[in-house]
Amino acid sequence: MYIITIVYLLIGLLASIIGSIAGLGGGIIIKPVLDSIGTYDVATIGLLSTTTVFAMACVSLLKATRSGIRIKGRKSFIIAIGSIVGGLIGKFIFNYLVRSMEDQKIIIVIQATLLTVLMLLILLFVRNRESIKTYQLQNAILIFTIGFGLGTLSSFLGIGGGPLNMAILAFAFSMNIRESAINSIFIIFFSQLSSLITTAFTTGFTIFDLSVLGYMVTGGVIGGLIGTTLSQKFNNLQMDRIFTYTLVGIILLNIYNAIYNLL
Numbered sequence: 001m002y003i004i005t006i007v008y009l010l011i012g013l014l015a016s017i018i019g020s021i022a023g024l025g026g027g028i029i030i031k032p033v034l035d036s037i038g039t040y041d042v043a044t045i046g047l048l049s050t051t052t053v054f055a056m057a058c059v060s061l062l063k064a065t066r067s068g069i070r071i072k073g074r075k076s077f078i079i080a081i082g083s084i085v086g087g088l089i090g091k092f093i094f095n096y097l098v099r100s101m102e103d104q105k106i107i108i109v110i111q112a113t114l115l116t117v118l119m120l121l122i123l124l125f126v127r128n129r130e131s132i133k134t135y136q137l138q139n140a141i142l143i144f145t146i147g148f149g150l151g152t153l154s155s156f157l158g159i160g161g162g163p164l165n166m167a168i169l170a171f172a173f174s175m176n177i178r179e180s181a182i183n184s185i186f187i188i189f190f191s192q193l194s195s196l197i198t199t200a201f202t203t204g205f206t207i208f209d210l211s212v213l214g215y216m217v218t219g220g221v222i223g224g225l226i227g228t229t230l231s232q233k234f235n236n237l238q239m240d241r242i243f244t245y246t247l248v249g250i251i252l253l254n255i256y257n258a259i260y261n262l263l
Contacts, residue, residue, distance in 0.1 A: 008212040012219025013226075016056040018246055019162055020185070020227025021239065026220065027053040027159040027192075029246070032115070032253040035108050036260070042104045042111075044208045046094065046158035047199060051213060052220040053159075054192040059224030060185050075173060076183045078140055080190040082147020083154070087194035090155025095202060105261040111157050112258035118153075119251045122167040126244055134174040146172060151191040155198075162188060163247060177236045177243065 011033055012026075019026030030049040034040065040048065097107055125132065137143055150165055165184035169175045175183065199205065231239065 005212065005215045009215040009219045012052045012216035013223045014219075016052065016220045016223025017227040017230070018242065019053070020056060020060045020224050021181075021231045021234065021242055026056050026162070026223065027154075027188075028115075028162050028250055030216075031158050032112065032250060032257055035112065035257045036253060040209060042107045043095075043098050043203075044210075047205070047208050047210070048213060048216055049158045050192050050195050050199075052216045053188060054196060055217045056220040056224035056227075057185050057189040057192065059221050060228045061182075061189060063225060063228040064182050064185075075137075075143055076186050078143045079147035079150070079183075080187050082144040082149075083151030083187050083191040084194040086148040086151025086153075087155040087191040088151075088198055089148075090152040090157075091195050091198040091202075093152075094156045094158070108261045109258050112254040112261070115157060115159070116251055116254040116258065118164060119247050119254065122163050123244065123247045123251065125167050125171065126240070126247070129170065132171070134171050136174055137172045143172075147187065150187060151194065154188070154191050155195045158195075163243070163250075166243065177239045178231075181231065181239065 011030060015026040015029035015033070018029060027049045030052055031045065034045040034048065035042075094107075097110075098104070101107060137146075146168060150168060153164060162184055165187050166177075166180045169180040169183055170177075234242070
């Protein structure tokens with residue numbers, strides 16, 4: 001049991017450090033790692049990931065605000081509102097699949113496949129960003145729709161939406177890597193909050209095995225503090241490299257999870 005707690009503490013810690021540095025949110029790492037370990041069912045993994053990422057986002061935002069880093073005002077608030085609504089829809093779809101499918105491995109395959117495709121698209125965008133035209137969207141309805149889509153996907157996948165947020169923020173609002181990181185975490189905070197609220201008012205928390213949650217959240221909090229501090233020491237190029245290398249690792253891990261659960 002001692003070894004198990006250390007393992008889950010380290011998962012929350014390392015994922016949140018990397019997630020906080022590059023705006024990934026940690027969940028994009030936690031979700032496939034827990035799927036590959038296979039100790040918990042898909043619903044419990046989603047809740048563990050969501051709660052850890054939410055804790056990391058709270059700490060990261062608080063520390064960033066105290067350091068003078070600011071959110072992109074009106075646009076990020078509209079995206080956040082959209083992500084709240086989308087988060088509710090994404091959680092509803094996820095809960096429906098969990099209830100209707102007897103074989104939970106199918107859900108893991110769906111999530112892993114979708115994550116692999118999304119991460120590949122994001123990696124292509126990141127590697128070719130200089131040649132891709134970006135925008136400065138101002139239309140509130142369009143911005144809300146973007147937030148809705150991000151919230152739906154991140155809640156359904158249980159990832160927080162970090163890399164997806166980063167790519168969309170860069171494409172739709174021409175944000176650099178540092179601006180995208182803090183605004184991504186801001187959006188993650190609201191999407192994960194809506195997901196937790198949905199769980200509280202639907203299934204509740206008592207049906208889940210949350211024995212390692214405290215360790216993961218502790219890792220998430222400490223990781224958020226460390227990651228936010230480190231992010232201020234890296235330049236945009238270094239943060240871009242961390243983002244890219246992490247994406248490659250996530251893609252490979254999700255391919256493994258999809259193949260393993262199909263066999």
